[in-house]
Amino acid sequence: TAGITQAPTSQILAAGRSMTLRCTQDMRHNAMYWYRQDLGLGLRLIHYSNTAGTTGKGEVPDGYSVSRANTDDFPLTLASAVPSQTSVYFCASSEGSRSGANVLTFGAGSRLTVL
Amino acid sequence: GQNIDQPTEMTATEGAIVQINCTYQTSGFNGLFWYQQHAGEAPTFLSYNVLDGLEEKGRFSSFLSRSKGYSYLLLKELQMKDSASYLCALMDSNYQLIWGAGTKLIIKP
Numbered sequence A: 001t002a003g004i005t006q007a008p009t010s011q012i013l014a015a016g017r018s019m020t021l022r023c024t025q026d027m028r029h030n031a032m033y034w035y036r037q038d039l040g041l042g043l044r045l046i047h048y049s050n051t052a053g054t055t056g057k058g059e060v061p062d063g064y065s066v067s068r069a070n071t072d073d074f075p076l077t078l079a080s081a082v083p084s085q086t087s088v089y090f091c092a093s094s095e096g097s098r099s100g101a102n103v104l105t106f107g108a109g110s111r112l113t114v115l
Numbered sequence B: 001g002q003n004i005d006q007p008t009e010m011t012a013t014e015g016a017i018v019q020i021n022c023t024y025q026t027s028g029f030n031g032l033f034w035y036q037q038h039a040g041e042a043p044t045f046l047s048y049n050v051l052d053g054l055e056e057k058g059r060f061s062s063f064l065s066r067s068k069g070y071s072y073l074l075l076k077e078l079q080m081k082d083s084a085s086y087l088c089a090l091m092d093s094n095y096q097l098i099w100g101a102g103t104k105l106i107i108k109p
Helices: none
Strands: A004-007 A010-013 A019-025 A031-037 A044-049 A064-066 A076-078 A087-094 A110-114 B003-005 B009-013 B018-025 B032-037 B044-049 B053-057 B060-065 B070-075 B084-091 B097-099 B103-108
Touching: A004 A087, A019 A031, A019 A087, A019 A110, A044 A064, B003 B084, B009 B018, B018 B032, B018 B084, B018 B103, B032 B060, B032 B070, B044 B053, B044 B060, B044 B070, B070 B084
Parallel strands: A010 A110, B009 B103
Antiparallel strands: A004 A019, A019 A076, A031 A044, A031 A087, A064 A076, A087 A110, B003 B018, B018 B070, B032 B044, B032 B084, B053 B060, B060 B070, B084 B097, B084 B103
C-alpha cells in the first residue's frame, strides 16, 4: 500500500541521548513535513522540505534537525533529547507546497517518551 | 497574528446531525482544511474550502465564510465510527498550515 512509513512506532529515550525518527514515502511527493502533536495543542510544524535537497524551519525547530538527501526519505534527529520533546511525531508529505489545494498524507506517527 | 479556534469536545447521538465550528483570524488566506483523526491514528483529509459556500461530500459537508472568518463541518446520519477528533487547519499567505487543537466528537448510541 502506497503511503508513508515511520519508524519506530514508539520509543522511550533517556534525556541527553540522541535519536533519529525515520520517514519514508513512496508517492514521489515533493514536499515533506515533520509535526509534533501534544494534548490540547494543534499540530505544530517542526521542519519541512519543499523539495529534495532543501529544508526549512517550522514553528518549533529548536532541538531538532532534518535532512532531505532524496525524494523519499526525511529523517528527524534529536541531538540531545529533553523531556519537553516527549510527544507524538507525525511525518507528512504532499505533492507540492505552494498550492492552496495541497493535501497532506500522514504517517502513522512515532510516540516518543523522554525520561 | 493568526489564530484558529474550535470547541474542545462535542457529544452527539448516532443517526443525528452535528456541526463542528471553526473560527479563525488571519492576515492572509489560501484555504481551510478539515481532517479526521481517530484515536491513536494519523489525521486523514476530509475537505478543502477556498471559496465561500458549502462543499458536500457524502455524509460530510464543509462550509466557509471568508468575511466572517468562519467554517463548519457538518456530519449527517452519524455513525459510531465517526467518533474521532476533527482538525481545522488554515493555510496562510505563505502556504503554511495553522492547525486548530481539534474537536473530539463522541457519538453515543
